[in-house]
Amino acid sequence: MGVGMTIVKIVPNARLNGTSDRVTSVTQMKSPFLFRNCLVAALLGARLSSAATPQPNFVFILGEGHGWSSTSVQMDDAVPESKSAFIRTPNLEKLAAGGMRFANFYAPSPRCTPSRVALFTGKSPAQLHMTFINEGKRDSGDNPNGRVIAPSASMELPASETTLAEVLKRAGYATAHFGKWHMGRANPREHGFDENDGANGNGGPDNVANPHPKQLYAMTERGMDFMTRQVKAGKPFYLQLDHYASRQGGDARPETLATVKSWGGNLSERELAEAAADLDLDIALGQVLKKLDEVGIAMNTYVIFTTDHGTPGRNPPLSGGKGTVSEGGLRVPCIIRGPGIQAGACSHVRVIGEDLFPTIAELAHVAEPLPNGVEGGSFASVLANAGNGALKRPRDEFVVHFPHYDKDALGPASAIYLGDFKLIRVYETGALKLFNLTNDPGERYDLAREMPDKAKELDQRLGDYLAAVNAQMPKPNPNYDPSKPSEEPPDRRGRGGRKAP
Numbered sequence: 001m002g003v004g005m006t007i008v009k010i011v012p013n014a015r016l017n018g019t020s021d022r023v024t025s026v027t028q029m030k031s032p033f034l035f036r037n038c039l040v041a042a043l044l045g046a047r048l049s050s051a052a053t054p055q056p057n058f059v060f061i062l063g064e065g066h067g068w069s070s071t072s073v074q075m076d077d078a079v080p081e082s083k084s085a086f087i088r089t090p091n092l093e094k095l096a097a098g099g100m101r102f103a104n105f106y107a108p109s110p111r112c113t114p115s116r117v118a119l120f121t122g123k124s125p126a127q128l129h130m131t132f133i134n135e136g137k138r139d140s141g142d143n144p145n146g147r148v149i150a151p152s153a154s155m156e157l158p159a160s161e162t163t164l165a166e167v168l169k170r171a172g173y174a175t176a177h178f179g180k181w182h183m184g185r186a187n188p189r190e191h192g193f194d195e196n197d198g199a200n201g202n203g204g205p206d207n208v209a210n211p212h213p214k215q216l217y218a219m220t221e222r223g224m225d226f227m228t229r230q231v232k233a234g235k236p237f238y239l240q241l242d243h244y245a246s247r248q249g250g251d252a253r254p255e256t257l258a259t260v261k262s263w264g265g266n267l268s269e270r271e272l273a274e275a276a277a278d279l280d281l282d283i284a285l286g287q288v289l290k291k292l293d294e295v296g297i298a299m300n301t302y303v304i305f306t307t308d309h310g311t312p313g314r315n316p317p318l319s320g321g322k323g324t325v326s327e328g329g330l331r332v333p334c335i336i337r338g339p340g341i342q343a344g345a346c347s348h349v350r351v352i353g354e355d356l357f358p359t360i361a362e363l364a365h366v367a368e369p370l371p372n373g374v375e376g377g378s379f380a381s382v383l384a385n386a387g388n389g390a391l392k393r394p395r396d397e398f399v400v401h402f403p404h405y406d407k408d409a410l411g412p413a414s415a416i417y418l419g420d421f422k423l424i425r426v427y428e429t430g431a432l433k434l435f436n437l438t439n440d441p442g443e444r445y446d447l448a449r450e451m452p453d454k455a456k457e458l459d460q461r462l463g464d465y466l467a468a469v470n471a472q473m474p475k476p477n478p479n480y481d482p483s484k485p486s487e488e489p490p491d492r493r494g495r496g497g498r499k500a501p
Helices: 032-052 090-097 112-121 164-170 214-233 254-262 269-294 353-363 380-384 452-468
Strands: 005-015 018-029 057-063 100-102 174-179 237-242 301-307 334-337 345-347 398-402 413-418 421-426 432-436
Touching: 057 214, 057 269, 057 353, 090 269, 090 301, 090 334, 112 164, 112 353, 164 174, 164 237, 164 353, 174 214, 214 237, 214 269, 254 269, 269 301, 301 353, 353 380, 398 452, 413 452, 421 452, 432 452
Parallel strands: 057 237, 057 301, 100 345, 174 237
Antiparallel strands: 005 018, 100 334, 301 334, 398 413, 413 421, 421 432
């Protein structure tokens, strides 16, 4: 038995998307039997170690109406104006310093309900026929004397749709949702959440005008309690904390408002209120980050912060805001920290809200295939590669379909993104507006006349997509009378009045 043998020692090496084995040493063995036994033991050890790798946890914090430049995090490392000049969010800065910012992250809609259902399902609002909200008569998305009649949007997330929570629950995760639901009246448990505080609308569990700051801190406490219990039980979890609107007067703690006033500066009353509300949100985020450290799971937890649409009003340096298909209504903050993500990275890959479903599923090592109709693509490889690379979706373009009257002077419209270009189709007039976002992120220079072929190409793609998903379309209004004034509510098209959700 004097034959010399070589044994390779294999040690598992954990990576973002699973484990791989690497050779660490080579040892001369003189017994083939000893070699065989050692090799079997090494391979079995690697397999057991791989199986023992804990599934990551997820904390998904969804802000309400925070624009691209409405935090103190510079969302684009090449654009100094991509952060607020007066709002301070130090815990968001901490999150970004430890993770990755996305300079080109897009909400699925400029309104809350459509964005939320897209985030939960990976499907566009157009496909789901959930393109608007329903908070009352003033928020119908209609204009009785408009040139077109807006379609009637569904207001309830169908029970037949598979949500991210359901997929994760089948993969062994504990799931919880606290805060603003706003996707119908069915309890979140019907959509995969083990724990929740109700199918809350903008009024929160108490149905009040301003749920903040009470519900902001209440949902944070519920979330931290949920995390602590899952850690003790040794179970991976997905926790979603959905904030309420935080830009109305009286929705910040007095002590927080006093802190903002102590900063000095010449802020208006509105700016003071906005900064205080955002600081409360940031303080609550800091409590969650601290709890992750205290229970010892920060290194194995993905923390995701984004928002459902842009800020009401102005979103400099972008044009437009909430309720419009302009960049200010759609491009929003997104920050992700977690295992394998390079600290302080800034990605310029264009990512959309529908991409979060397949990305989280991949990061959680979900084995089952994605549901039929998912339009997003996983950007897990971008997270693992310092923000570089690309992701593949079923279609190269992505579309924001918003066929309703709201806060945009254009009226009902849809937007399509492909490469450097964005095209907006205006349904009242049939006009097309074309922008090169790489050169003109503020959408100041309409290129439709200069590049008619490109405009035609994108409009054709837009039409093909809308037909493919059976999108609901606006129709000509036979009763339109151009001699009569618009019958829109006063908060339509950015003319002031009550701020809708």
